[in-house]
Amino acid sequence: MKKLEFYKIGLITMVVxxxxxxSFLVFNNPQSHSHSHDGEDGHFRKRAIQIxxxxxxxxxxxxxxxxxxxxxMIKMEDQQKELLRPYFNQLSTGDGVLxxxxxKKVSELDRQKxxxxxxxxxxxxxxxxxxxxxxxxxxxSQAIDELLMDEKSSPPPPHLRRNHK
Numbered sequence: 001m002k003k004l005e006f007y008k009i010g011l012i013t014m015v016v017x018x019x020x021x022x023s024f025l026v027f028n029n030p031q032s033h034s035h036s037h038d039g040e041d042g043h044f045r046k047r048a049i050q051i052x053x054x055x056x057x058x059x060x061x062x063x064x065x066x067x068x069x070x071x072x073m074i075k076m077e078d079q080q081k082e083l084l085r086p087y088f089n090q091l092s093t094g095d096g097v098l099x100x101x102x103x104k105k106v107s108e109l110d111r112q113k114x115x116x117x118x119x120x121x122x123x124x125x126x127x128x129x130x131x132x133x134x135x136x137x138x139x140x141s142q143a144i145d146e147l148l149m150d151e152k153s154s155p156p157p158p159h160l161r162r163n164h165k
Contacts, residue, residue: 016091044146051139052124053132061127069120073113080109117147 045066054062087102121143125136 044143048139048143051142052128052135054127058127062124065120065123065127069116072116076109076113076116080106083109 048066049059049062052058052062083102083105087106121140124139125133128136
């Protein structure tokens with residue numbers, strides 16, 4: 001009986017550690033931080049302005065929309081971090097109690113971030129003239145690639161490269 005209990009505890013521990021590792025990699029990915037904070041965001045913002053071919057008034061509106069969106073996203077990311085730290089710190093306390101409420105709040109913030117970004121794209125589209133709509137399709141495609149960190153933009157890890165021996 002003790003052996004079975006030992007294996008159950010070991011399995012639960014491994015599952016929790018794997019979830020923790022995956023979450024750590026997702027939320028602490030250096031590439032994802034550069035997208036969500038100053039680095040890559042400024043670079044893509046410049047590219048977006050060129051793709052959309054904005055006039056001066058549109059540029060002003062776009063900058064306001066982009067800045068507001070960026071600030072809201074940072075606020076939500078900070079809220080998620082506040083929830084995730086204590087959630088994963090439970091692993092070191094050894095009590096084994098998983099806080100379901102924290103998981104739900106993190107999921108809700110993810111949903112809100114998706115909705116915020118979707119609405120941001122709708123707002124950007126709303127400032128365009130009809131002759132700029134084809135540009136929006138290009139912008140949207142590149143923005144989605146940027147958001148999803150499309151594999152085309154980054155090489156695979158060394159152990160997954162074809163020439164690796």
